[in-house]
Amino acid sequence: SDLLNSVWEYADTHPEFFRNSPTRAPDAVMGAVGEILGLKIDYYVLVNMWGVARLIDALGGVRVHVTQDICYGVGRADGGVIRAGTHRLDGNDALWFGRARDHDGSTCAGGDNHTRMKRQQCVISSMLDQLDPSTVLFKFQQLAKAARETFMTDIPRGRLQDLVPLADLVKQAHETTLSFVPPAYDPAWPDFPRIRADVRKALAAPPAVRPRPHHTAVSATARLSDACSV
Numbered sequence: 153s154d155l156l157n158s159v160w161e162y163a164d165t166h167p168e169f170f171r172n173s174p175t176r177a178p179d180a181v182m183g184a185v186g187e188i189l190g191l192k193i194d195y196y197v198l199v200n201m202w203g204v205a206r207l208i209d210a211l212g213g214v215r216v217h218v219t220q221d222i223c224y225g226v227g228r229a230d231g232g233v234i235r236a237g238t239h240r241l242d243g244n245d246a247l248w249f250g251r252a253r254d255h256d257g258s259t260c261a262g263g264d265n266h267t268r269m270k271r272q273q274c275v276i277s278s279m280l281d282q283l284d285p286s287t288v289l290f291k292f293q294q295l296a297k298a299a300r301e302t303f304m305t306d307i308p309r310g311r312l313q314d315l316v317p318l319a320d321l322v323k324q325a326h327e328t329t330l331s332f333v334p335p336a337y338d339p340a341w342p343d344f345p346r347i348r349a350d351v352r353k354a355l356a357a358p359p360a361v362r363p364r365p366h367h368t369a370v371s372a373t374a375r376l377s378d379a380c381s382v
Contacts, residue, residue, distance in 0.1 A: 159184045175306060190348035195307045201251070203302025205243030207279075210294035213240040214278045216249065222271075224252040250275045266333040273329055280327070330354045 163170055163180035170176035182193040208214050217238045225231025225248075234241070234249050241249060250272040307315075332339070332347060 156181055156184060178306070188342075188344060188347060189351045191351065195305060195311075197307070198304040200302050200304075201247060203298065205247045207295065207298040207302050208241070208243040208246045208275075210291055210298040211279070211282055212291070213242050214246050214275060214282060215240045216246070216274055216278050218249065222249055222252050224248040246275055266331075269331060269333070277327070328354065 159180050160177045164177040167173075167176060170180065173179060178196040178198060182196055185191075186193040215238065218234055218236050220236050222234040223231070224234070232245075232248070234245055234252075239245075251268060253268070330350060332342070337343070337347070
């Protein structure tokens with residue numbers, strides 16, 4: 153399989169090809185992603201999905217628009233349904249909203265990987281909207297505890313201070329996404345030169361801090377916030 157999770161698993165189970173490096177799995181994924189996108193990936197951040205749920209709980213939930221009923225855990229005691237409408241989801245429901253595949257054969261939506269990607273982008277967009285300075289300050293202890301349980305990275309401590317002004321830029325910026333999904337891209341036969349060209353085009357867009365109504369005109373590129381309307 154060419155899926156990135158398979159790259160991780162292969163590196164993890166074949167240490168002899170990676171000099172027994174303790175970071176061989178994330179290093180392999182960084183190398184694969186960098187080669188596909190035509191970028192040099194310097195560092196990684198590993199995110200624990202249930203840690204994200206705790207982070208959302210620390211925020212007091214995340215407000216998202218659910219376009220149709222989402223079933224999860226069908227046939228299981230801990231299964232449930234997230235109803236269509238605008239809701240403030242707790243961490244558990246937000247995680248299932250982003251990852252659910254199940255359907256009950258009637259009204260509940262399931263979804264392929266591309267549908268799940270859009271729902272995950274919706275959660276990310278909503279979290280960014282809620283992470284204003286006053287919220288971070290008021291809930292700093294809860295957020296800091298959740299963050300410690302959520303992220304692992306190889307970014308040197310000395311470089312972390314560089315992320316502070318970057319975080320402010322991200323908050324002011326108009327975020328866009330470039331999704332390599334059908335019909336614009338064929339996952340079975342990826343056109344790597346085209347992918348790299350589209351990445352260069354997206355990165356060559358106007359500066360990050362700009363009015364939100366304008367967005368990059370790149371094939372398969374969309375505003376991150378638009379993911380909540382699909």
